[in-house]
Amino acid sequence: MRCLQCDQEARGVCKFCGSGVCAAHAKRARFVSGAGTVRNPGTALVVREFLDYVIVDNALWCGTCTIRPVYSG
Numbered sequence: 001m002r003c004l005q006c007d008q009e010a011r012g013v014c015k016f017c018g019s020g021v022c023a024a025h026a027k028r029a030r031f032v033s034g035a036g037t038v039r040n041p042g043t044a045l046v047v048r049e050f051l052d053y054v055i056v057d058n059a060l061w062c063g064t065c066t067i068r069p070v071y072s073g
């Protein structure tokens with residue numbers, strides 16, 4: 001796999017979009033695994049709640065994909 005931006009050999013994969021990132025273009029962003037609730041698309045009923053999750057403050061980020069945090073109540 002190669003870097004999304006410079007076509008060099010990737011050193012890792014963006015945690016958010018899955019693109020390859022080389023060491024020079026790697027950035028860090030806050031990643032929270034699956035926190036919150038999952039709602040049924042049709043009824044908006046909560047079908048599952050995540051009460052345990054992890055927060056990674058320096059997860060690998062490609063620097064180009066748009067991270068849009070969603071906070072539930």
Ligand SMILES: [Zn+2]
Pocket residue numbers: 003004005006007008021022023024025
């Ligand atoms: Zn690069």
Ligand SMILES: [Zn+2]
Pocket residue numbers: 014015016017018019061062063064065
């Ligand atoms: Zn990305």
